[in-house]
Amino acid sequence: MKIGCPKEIKPQEFRVGLTPAAVQEAVSHGHEVLVEAGAGVGAGFADDAYAAAGAKLVCVEEVFAQAELVVKVKEPQAAERARLREGQILFTYLHLAPDPDQTRDLLASGVTAIAYETVTDCAGGLPLLAPMSEVAGRLAPQVGAWTLQKANGGRGVLMGGVPGVAPAKVVVIGGGVVGTHAARVAAGMGADVTVLDRSLPRLRQLDEGFARDFKAIYASEANTAELVAAADMVIGAVLVPGAAAPKLVSRSQLGSMKPGAAIVDVAIDQGGCFETSRPTTHQDPIYEVDGIMHYCVANMPGAVARTSTLALGNATLPFMLAIADKGWRKACGDDPHLLAGLNTHAGRLTYAAVGAALGLDVTPAKEALSI
Known part of the structure; x- marks a missing residue:
């Protein structure tokens, strides 16, 4: 051929x-x-x-x-x-x-x-998406930390804080491949990390494997709203195979967030999981809506x-x-x-x-x- x-x-x-x-x-x-x-x-x-x-x-x-x-x-x-x-x-x-x-x-x-x-595998996974999900997940806290810098419009918060100053609060919506890798890297940077997911079996796996690194919380509407409002950074990591990503954070919720907080939408290839998300490029990666900085690059792994x-x-x-x-x-x-x-x-x-x-x-x- x-x-x-x-x-x-x-x-x-x-x-x-x-x-x-x-x-x-x-x-x-x-x-x-x-x-x-x-x-x-x-x-x-x-x-x-x-x-x-x-x-x-x-x-x-x-x-x-x-x-x-x-x-x-x-x-x-x-x-x-x-x-x-x-x-x-x-x-x-x-x-x-x-x-x-x-x-x-x-x-x-x-x-x-x-x-x-x-493309699927016998375990119900997506073997050709997983490598790029791993890359994007590990990149998300890195680009989010850059977006949080004051010169880029962010809150000016350091991920790991310093002695006497609290670290950034990071919320990861979705506990799959992207979310797990994002949470691990964010925790490694010293951030205070919470992962939200609706699968109780997955929450148990995260708690058993990573309880010392980050918290795993059920993604009810109330929990999501409360944690997003308190976050310095929110990483959207929700995937419905082959389908459009669900919109999990509305524009009205941006008003409850801290001015200069950062959103990183890793699901943007599938339409994004924030109502205010739109695709951006590595050349012009971030934009602001209602005081919240959005990073929505549609080919994040292309950076590495x-x-x-x-x-x-x-x-x-x-x-x-x-x-x-x-x-x-x-x-x-x-x-x-x-x-x-x-x-x-x-x-x-x-x-x-x-x-x-x-x-x-x-x-x-x-x-x-x-x-």
């Missing part, structure tokens, strides 16, 4: 879909790999490394024109969507639920799109592109090779967890949560295997 890897064109996105090591693996399996010249530079991978691994360096037009399988990181931008075609396979993050324009374009193209974020690319590549490689070796139908037919990643095929939407979010008809993924 011809595998193509274009350079990411989303603003300040420095990750790349394939590492030279992944190219070498694909070539050893008998596949031809086309990499856009300069695709890996932002993550520290030179063109020479791809050539040495067996890739053919080409222009972006050739990648999309020739590749049977296109491997990316972020959702295809409008210019990239215009190059997709029926019969082609797209393997990348999509986050379709809050993005009707992208959904419409993918359906119109007829492309078979498999989304990293909805090399670490993120390596972590993502480790997770995606087995699935990418299965698709290339077997073809997408057999690969998905053999692996129900990969089939869960199928979002569009031949003009049909195949993921129920996206259909529910956008009001579109859905063809079950199993039925799409025979289309």
Whole structure:
């Protein structure tokens, strides 16, 4: 199979879909790999490394024109969507639920799109989302601490405080992968950390594993409102697989927060979990609403592109090779967890949560295997 890897064109996105090591693996399996010249530079991978691994360096037009399988990181931008075609396979993050324009374009193209974020595993996890969730979670307190600095509009509060001065109060909404990593790092910075979640089993796990580091509290509306009002920083870390993130903090609640408090919305790729969230970029990451500073960068892991690319590549490689070796139908037919990643095929939407979010008809993924 011809595998193509274009350079990411989303603003300040420095990750790349394939590492030279992944190219070498694909070539050893008998596949031809086309990499856009300069695709890996932002993550520290030179063109020479791809050539040495067996890739053919080409222009972006050739990648999309020739590749049977296109491997990316972020959702295809409008210019990239215009190059997709029926019969082609797209393997990348999509986050379709809050993005009707992208959904419409993918359906119109007829492309078979498999989304990293909805591929599952036998434990009920999301193995291709988890590495970036870990990265984003660990970054969240770091960027939140920067947002809290007075020069950036924040309260001027130091995360760990100093002797005689209390540390910052950090509230993490969501106790999954993102939330746990965010809480661990924030606690490591010396902050007073509370994690909110509605799953009692998950709260027990957090209490058993991290009681010395942070508090785990049930996310009732009353508890959430009280803790958010007292917080110096609130990190939104709630995920509903494939669906739009729930809005857990309303604009009216901002009035109860401390002036200059920081919000970090890690769920912004799925629409964000604060009513006042809107996507920002690494170049212009923060904005203010009602005195509260918002950090809502939609590709947070892109800030640490090399670490993120390596972590993502480790997770995606087995699935990418299965698709290339077997073809997408057999690969998905053999692996129900990969089939869960199928979002569009031949003009049909195949993921129920996206259909529910956008009001579109859905063809079950199993039925799409025979289309």
